[in-house]
Amino acid sequence: MTQETRIEQVFALQRANRALRKSENAVTRIARLKDLREAITSRIDVIEAALHTDLRRAPNGGKEGEIPAVLGEIDLAIAQLEQWMSPQMVPASPPFQGSQTFIQYEPRGVVLLLGAWNFPFALALAPLVPILAAGNSAMVKPNELSPATSKVVAEIIQTTFYERDVAVFEGGIEVAEALQQLPFDHVFFTGSPSVGKLVMAAAARHLSSVTLELGGKCPAIVAPGYDLIDAAGKVTGARFNNAGQLCLSVDHAWVPCAAVEPFCQIVGAVIDKMFFVDGQLQLERLPRMVNARNFERVIGYIEDAVARGARIVRGGQSDRETLTIHPTVLVDVPLDARIMQEEIFGPVLPVLAYDDLEQVTRQIDSNGKPLAMYIFSQQQAFIDQVLLNTSSGGVTVNHVFMHYLEPNLPFGGVNGSGIGRYHGHAGFIELSNGRSAFVQGGSVTN
Numbered sequence: 001m002t003q004e005t006r007i008e009q010v011f012a013l014q015r016a017n018r019a020l021r022k023s024e025n026a027v028t029r030i031a032r033l034k035d036l037r038e039a040i041t042s043r044i045d046v047i048e049a050a051l052h053t054d055l056r057r058a059p060n061g062g063k064e065g066e067i068p069a070v071l072g073e074i075d076l077a078i079a080q081l082e083q084w085m086s087p088q089m090v091p092a093s094p095p096f097q098g099s100q101t102f103i104q105y106e107p108r109g110v111v112l113l114l115g116a117w118n119f120p121f122a123l124a125l126a127p128l129v130p131i132l133a134a135g136n137s138a139m140v141k142p143n144e145l146s147p148a149t150s151k152v153v154a155e156i157i158q159t160t161f162y163e164r165d166v167a168v169f170e171g172g173i174e175v176a177e178a179l180q181q182l183p184f185d186h187v188f189f190t191g192s193p194s195v196g197k198l199v200m201a202a203a204a205r206h207l208s209s210v211t212l213e214l215g216g217k218c219p220a221i222v223a224p225g226y227d228l229i230d231a232a233g234k235v236t237g238a239r240f241n242n243a244g245q246l247c248l249s250v251d252h253a254w255v256p257c258a259a260v261e262p263f264c265q266i267v268g269a270v271i272d273k274m275f276f277v278d279g280q281l282q283l284e285r286l287p288r289m290v291n292a293r294n295f296e297r298v299i300g301y302i303e304d305a306v307a308r309g310a311r312i313v314r315g316g317q318s319d320r321e322t323l324t325i326h327p328t329v330l331v332d333v334p335l336d337a338r339i340m341q342e343e344i345f346g347p348v349l350p351v352l353a354y355d356d357l358e359q360v361t362r363q364i365d366s367n368g369k370p371l372a373m374y375i376f377s378q379q380q381a382f383i384d385q386v387l388l389n390t391s392s393g394g395v396t397v398n399h400v401f402m403h404y405l406e407p408n409l410p411f412g413g414v415n416g417s418g419i420g421r422y423h424g425h426a427g428f429i430e431l432s433n434g435r436s437a438f439v440q441g442g443s444v445t446n
Contacts, residue, residue, distance in 0.1 A: 003171065004178050007139070010167045011182050014110045014137040017164045021135050022107055026082040032132050032165065033081075036125070037074045039160045040067065043152065047121055050148035054120060055242070056288040066122035073129040076407055076424050081133055084428045087437075098441030105432040107135035108209065109185030114176060114199065115153070116190040116213075117290055118245040118345075120146035123190045124153045127211075128166070130427030131188070137165050141179060144172045145290050184208045186431065190247075192343075193416050200419075211420035211430055214413050215247035215343050216370035220400075221254045221360055221386060223377030228259055230398075231376040232266035235349070238374070238400035240274065240327050243287040244347040245294075248372050248404055251343060252333075252350040254360045260353045264329055267349065268314045271327045281326060288323040289346065295323045298346030301339040305350070308334045315347075335363060357382070361389035369393070371417040374400050393417050 001009075040047070047067060048059035062068065077084075088103040111131050115124030124142045131138045140157060142150035150170050157168040169175050180187075180199065183206035189199045190213040203210045220238075222231045238250040255263045275285045289295040299318055306312065315328030325347050333340060333350040340350065354360050364370070373392040377383050383397055393413035394403040404411050410426035412418045422430050 003169070003175060007169060007175075007178050007182070010139060010163050011110065011184075013164050014139065014167070017137065018107070018109050021137060021165070024135060026085050029133060029135060030078050030081055032161070033074050033078055033129065035160050036128070036132070036156075037071060037078075039156045040070060040074075040125070043156065047149070047152055050146075050152045051121060053148040054117075054146035055245075055290060056283065056286075057242070058284050066119050069122045070125045070129070072407065073126050073423070073427070077129050077133040077428070080425065081428075084133070084425055088434075096438075096441075100437070100439035100441070102437050104435045104437055105134065105429070106435050108431060108433055109136060111136045111138045111186045111188060111431065112179055112182075112184040112208075113138050113140045114179075114187070114189045114191070115140070115142045115150075117143040117145035118242060118247070120149035121153060123213075124150075125156070127188050127190070127422060127427070130422055130431045132166070133428050134431035136186070136431055138167075139179060139184075140166065140168045141176055142168065142170060144170070144175075182206075186210070188431075189213070196418075211422065212413070212418050213247070213420075213422075214371065214416065214418040215345075216392075216413065216417040217251040217340075217343055217367045218248060218370040218372040218374070218392075219252055219254060219360075219364055220250045220374040221357075221376065222256065222259065222263070223375075223379060223382045224256045224259075226376045226378065228263050228266055232263050233270050234376075234400045235374070236267050236270040236274070239349045240271070240286070240347050243289060243325070245287070245290065245345055248401055249345075250349070250374060250400065251370070252340070252352060254352050254354050257353040257355055260331060260351055264313050264331060264351055267329055267351070271314060271329075275327060281324075283322065283324060286324065286327070286347070289325060290323075292320070292323065294345070295320065295325065298325055298344065298348060301337075301342070301344060301346070302328060302330070302348060305330055305333050305337040305339045308337045310334065310337065310339075310350075341367075357385055358389070361386060364390050368416040369414045371413045372396070372401075372403070 044062040051057040090101045092101045142153040154168045180202035186209045187203045188211045193214045196212045196214045220235045310330045310333040315326040317326040328348045330350045369391045371393045373395045375397045396402045407424040410421035411423040412421035
């Protein structure tokens with residue numbers, strides 16, 4: 001049987017079972033989520049070994065990173081699902097008093113889930129949680145650029161679920177293209193904006209709804225007078241997490257002109273503490289670039305910036321054999337450099353000087369609406385000015401990533417950085433059809 005034939009057969013099987021899944025109660029859905037949880041917790045060492053193989057990600061016993069991110073989604077859904085599934089009563093307006101008005105959440109149907117390579121475990125299985133919680137089936141394609149993790153994800157799905165509920169398809173672009181030929185009820189994609197456009201175009205042929213989790217150039221803005229040790233420490237941790245291969249990463253930092261030099265000195269000290277011992281980079285502390293193409297892309301950004309007048313004040317070294325780029329800090333970066341036009345997605349931090357906040361907000365606006373924004377200020381007027389003159393998927397003030405980590409906040413982008421929201425209840429809503437219902441007063445009896 002060819003891969004294309006199997007894809008078509010599984011799609012037909014899942015579509016034929018839509019009514020059965022729709023009739024399932026919370027107990028059945030919760031049991032499915034518990035099975036997924038058990039499959040993950042029994043394979044923590046295997047999952048971490050795969051992540052190390054693909055990205056040189058250091059194992060931590062499942063205490064931080066991708067595994068707890070997925071388990072947290074599962075635990076919240078298990079605890080809240082019965083409430084989420086209950087009809088949401090809506091007060092009837094005055095002309096319709098006595099009638100019943102409510103929203104009933106029903107499954108969208110058959111969902112295509114396309115995973116990403118930078119967090120290949122969490123971004124294949126975390127979205128699966130709201131897909132299942134909302135009563136859908138799923139056809140999952142893990143990302144081929146992280147083959148060891150793709151194999152583990154496939155094994156978890158194949159041993160945990162019937163194909164009528166969840167099926168997995170490994171492979172490259174040709175598999176993704178074959179899947180996108182089918183009229184899915186919904187498509188969930190995490191990846192770059194350029195590929196997101198292709199996914200959305202393919203979904204449009206069938207009028208499939210989409211959730212696109214993309215990225216963008218996420219800025220950090222440090223206000224005059226803000227504690228540089230606090231800001232620089234948090235920005236450094238966010239920028240070099242996973243070697244910068246993170247859609248939420250600080251892409252670049254805006255710092256008052258007078259604070260650029262001390263800010264960069266603190267960033268350098270934090271880099272030393274995070275990644276170096278006695279002046280030597282510890283490879284096991286710094287994930288590698290995912291492949292040679294992305295390694296060369298980021299090196300090209302650095303070289304282009306330097307050729308245009310930027311200065312490297314930290315790092316700049318690289319090793320093609322191990323796909324390692326040392327944590328690098330740039331200053332005096334021209335705004336027309338490629339590194340300021342495209343999402344970096346690598347361990348490079350441009351530090352940009354400013355005197356006028358309006359200059360910063362204009363530049364941010366010209367780069368599109370990022371997935372995240374990080375503001376460091378103790379002045380409400382400064383924060384308000386940034387928020388008023390920019391747009392982003394989310395924002396964290398005086399820290400990093402927190403709007404993502406808070407499970408009660410919907411997470412997602414806007415326009416070029418994404419479409420749709422998930423996490424917790426927002427994910428259940430996103431993967432459901434909110435069906436409005438009006439029952440004429442006195443016209444229905446039990």
